Amino acid sequence: xxxxFKPWAVKYLLRLWPPYWGMGIRIEYVSEDFRQIxxxxxxAWWNRNYVGTQFGGSLFAMTDPFYMLMLHKxxxxxxxxxxxxACIEFVKPGTSKVRARFEIDDAILEDIRRHTATGEKYFKxxxxxxxxxxxxxxxxxxxxxxxxxxPHLR
Numbered sequence: 001x002x003x004x005f006k007p008w009a010v011k012y013l014l015r016l017w018p019p020y021w022g023m024g025i026r027i028e029y030v031s032e033d034f035r036q037i038x039x040x041x042x043x044a045w046w047n048r049n050y051v052g053t054q055f056g057g058s059l060f061a062m063t064d065p066f067y068m069l070m071l072h073k074x075x076x077x078x079x080x081x082x083x084x085x086a087c088i089e090f091v092k093p094g095t096s097k098v099r100a101r102f103e104i105d106d107a108i109l110e111d112i113r114r115h116t117a118t119g120e121k122y123f124k125x126x127x128x129x130x131x132x133x134x135x136x137x138x139x140x141x142x143x144x145x146x147x148x149x150x151p152h153l154r
Contacts, residue, residue, distance in 0.1 A: 005034075005073060007030035007031065007032055007034065008030070010027070010030050010034075010069065011027045011029075011030045014027050015027055019061060020061075020062075022046070023041065023046070023047050023055075023058045023061060023062075024041050024042045024044050024046065024047050024058075025039060025040070025041045025058070025061065025062045026039070026040050026041070026042075027039055028040050028099070033074075034069070034070050034073040034074060034104075035070065035074070035103065035104045035105070036101070036102065036103050036104075037066050037069075037070060037101075037102040038099060038100070038101050038102075039062050039063075039066065039099065039100045039102070040062075040097060040098065040099045040100075041054070041058060041059070041062050041097065041098050041099075042097045043094065043095060043096050043097055043098075051093075052095075053093035053094055053095055054093070054094030054095070054098060054138065056088070056090060056139075059088065059090075059094065059098065059130055059138065059139050060086070060088045060139075060141070062098075062100055062130070063086070063088075063100055063102075063128065063130070063141045063143060064083065064086070064143075065083060066100075066102045067083075067102060067104075067126050067143050067145055068081055068082065068083050068145060070102060070104045071104065071112070071124075071145060071147065074104055074109055075109070075112065075147070077150075078149055078150060078153055079112075079116070079147055079148065079149055079150065080146070080147070080148050080149075080150060081145060081146070081147055082145065082146045083143065083144075083145060083146075084123055084144040084145055084146040085143075085144040086141065086142065086143045086144065087141070087142050088139050088140070088141050088142075089139060089140045089141075090138070090139050091137045091138060091139055091140060092132075092136065092137070092138055093138070094130075094132055094138040094139075095132070096132045096133035096134070097132070097133050098130050098131065098132050098133075098138055099130070099131055100128055100129070100130045100131075100141070101128065102128060108124070108126070111124070112124055112147050115147075116147055116148060116149050118154075119148070119149055119153075119154030120148070121146060121147070121148040122146075122147045122148065123144050123145070123146060123147075124144070124145045124147055125142055125143070125144050125145075126142070126143050126144075126145065127140065127141065127142045127143075128140075128141055128143075129141075
């Protein structure tokens with residue numbers, strides 16, 4: 001199991017995961033500490049919608065499950081970390097390769113630890129932008145994560 005959580009393994013195994021492979025989603029970068037991940041999706045005929053722009057479902061899919069994986073790695077083995085919900089706002093049509101950059105900093109981890117110190121569950125909202133090749137925002141995504149200390153630590 002530990003081998004599967006090496007940055008190179010996550011990067012390459014998720015590249016082979018059929019939903020990502022089929023949509024043209026690629027993990028471009030995973031930092032050694034799992035605090036940064038960059039995901040990209042090329043613009044191809046198989047991920048276009050009816051009007052010829054990036055398919056919204058593919059844009060949304062490229063943001064799952066990275067925050068959960070990152071927090072799981074940062075907080076292991078003390079916490080349960082699950083995706084609770086998510087929403088997407090489409091800002092402009094995507095007509096080129098798009099990227100999403102996920103980042104977890106010390107302030108986020110401290111906030112989680114503070115809100116879960118007494119053993120209560122905590123729902124943390126994390127947001128990111130999906131940008132096109134020129135750096136313009138194509139979509140904004142908010143993901144809500146469920147976090148709670150494991151029973152033996154409450």
